[in-house]
Amino acid sequence: NAGVTQTPKFQVLKTGQSMTLQCAQDMNHEYMSWYRQDPGMGLRLIHYSVGAGITDQGEVPNGYNVSRSTTEDFPLRLLSAAPSQTSVYFCASSSGFTGFNEQFFGPGTRLTVL
Amino acid sequence: AQTVTQSQPEMSVQEAETVTLSCTYDTSESDYYLFWYKQPPSRQMILVIRQEAYKQQNATENRFSVNFQKAAKSFSLKISDSQLGDAAMYFCAYRWEGDNNDMRFGAGTRLTVKP
Numbered sequence: 631n632a633g634v635t636q637t638p639k640f641q642v643l644k645t646g647q648s649m650t651l652q653c654a655q656d657m658n659h660e661y662m663s664w665y666r667q668d669p670g671m672g673l674r675l676i677h678y679s680v681g682a683g684i685t686d687q688g689e690v691p692n693g694y695n696v697s698r699s700t701t702e703d704f705p706l707r708l709l710s711a712a713p714s715q716t717s718v719y720f721c722a723s724s725s726g727f728t729g730f731n732e733q734f735f736g737p738g739t740r741l742t743v744l
Numbered sequence: 745a746q747t748v749t750q751s752q753p754e755m756s757v758q759e760a761e762t763v764t765l766s767c768t769y770d771t772s773e774s775d776y777y778l779f780w781y782k783q784p785p786s787r788q789m790i791l792v793i794r795q796e797a798y799k800q801q802n803a804t805e806n807r808f809s810v811n812f813q814k815a816a817k818s819f820s821l822k823i824s825d826s827q828l829g830d831a832a833m834y835f836c837a838y839r840w841e842g843d844n845n846d847m848r849f850g851a852g853t854r855l856t857v858k859p
Contacts, residue, residue: 663847670851671849671851672748672835672837672848672849672850672851672852673789673835673837673847673849674849675846675847678846688846689846718787720789722789729776729777729839729840729841730777730794730796732791732794733791733847735788735789737786737787737788738787738788
């Protein structure tokens with residue numbers, strides 16, 4: 631049981647480039663989400679999904695796209711990278727939508743945009 | 745919008761001693777959930793403890809306990825018998841079902857444990 635996995639662990643992009651951050655979970659969780667973590671701030675929600683084919687925006691969605699074609703995978707796409715997107719990105723999943731369910735986090739991807 | 749405030753950017757504690765990390769939050773809701781997460785240098789976010797707002801009894805997990813004061817909107821974390829492995833960033837978080845299940849995090853407190 632690998633839990634939540636993310637690839638890559640580190641990535642450097644140039645301004646304007648696009649890329650996809652991968653996230654997968656093997657716990658059959660319906661709820662998945664993407665957060666970004668910036669220095670001096672807590673994690674902020676980018677996008678989330680309550681099941682395959684269903685996604686919605688979080689607090690800071692601009693510049694990012696998501697899709698959920700399977701229960702296991704929830705990729706995050708940066709359409710045209712900007713220096714403001716330099717951050718650490720975390721994917722998380724939980725077994726239900728109720729607030730008390732524990733969210734399991736991946737190890738994070740550190741992204742630098744030059 | 746719900747906000748979570750951790751007023752202590754850094755704290756330190758002597759090994760085997762007790763330390764309390766502070767957290768306050770702002771909400772107009774009555775039913776919500778509160779969490780403490782630990783983030784060691786590996787970056788992995790680990791759930792330490794959680795509390796349901798409708799429960800008056802404070803949650804406890806081994807050496808970790810909370811002091812939940814609903815009227816004061818305060819949710820502090822107490823770590824007893826501190827160990828070197830407790831050194832990490834600690835994040836307080838709030839979650840309300842009606843807000844798209846968005847988990848709101850504080851800015852974190854960096855805990856150092858001195859041997």
